[in-house]
Amino acid sequence: MVVVNIIQQRQQPATASSSSNSAAASSSGDTTEGSVGLLTLQSEDGEVFEVKDTVATQSVTIKGMVDDDCATSTIPVCNVNGRTLAMVIEWWNKHDIGAVSDEKELKEWESQFVIINDKSDRDKVYDLLMAANYLNIPTLMDSCTSAVAEAIKGKTTEEIREFFDIKNDFDEKEEDDLRKEKQWALENEI
Template structure:
């Protein structure tokens, strides 16, 4: 997963690789990644920092683990202009993210959603939100609860009232 990422705990601040500037990102659990600025600026948040000249030291990526950050960097690499030859190939590669087969996939998607939200990466957000929507559409409320592991905190009376209020939506 993390082939694109090089972990180097001793580096800090910006370095350069050829003429390309490298940014240092540090995950919540302390993993450090060096990423080309041209790639990392797919994140609107990081782009803002670069534009404001605030990306000169290690950038902490709060609430995102090293494992998730590696996946995000992989996403960036694939979405870099010229990284894949055509749109079809990219869509095929993206398809690994847009289906949720089990709860471990689901948790990965949550982690990616949190990361995509924090770093503001519109393409990744779109992909992950549609993956979750695809997984729950057509499910009953109980099936959705099961899928999400949500425990209802309504009392019987509240749920009954709510169902009555929204009943119109289900009538033919």
């Protein structure tokens, strides 16, 4: 497992708010050493969240903004909707140092957080994966890709296409040629 490189203090859940003014002052970088500042994040659909800077800097992207003093006001998270950003923040809070003392307990929580049982879970994990990629959150990206791999394990090409709503754009001859060429990859298919 990728270990969070940022040393964090304690878990404090993020809160959605209708105003970003209160956090903008505390996220201005004027915190004293050892104190916890707040960052204000705004999703693409306008939802605003206040988050501890030590928690949000699990994102390499946000950490870079904080390190470069670019996080002095509301940080727009343009490619992530509010529902998904709330889940990302839940992930950060769970991975805050001291939030979970047992590594096994954390792994179990992670596996349940990104499990794919049906198409709505698939869509949730897809949104989380895109957010993890955009915000550069390696631990979340690893868990999401593992969930996708687990979801397709043992499935045929057709089952995978159906599960992910992928249209087969090969004609019958092209698909047959590919199956012959890449037969080693399809040995376990029926």
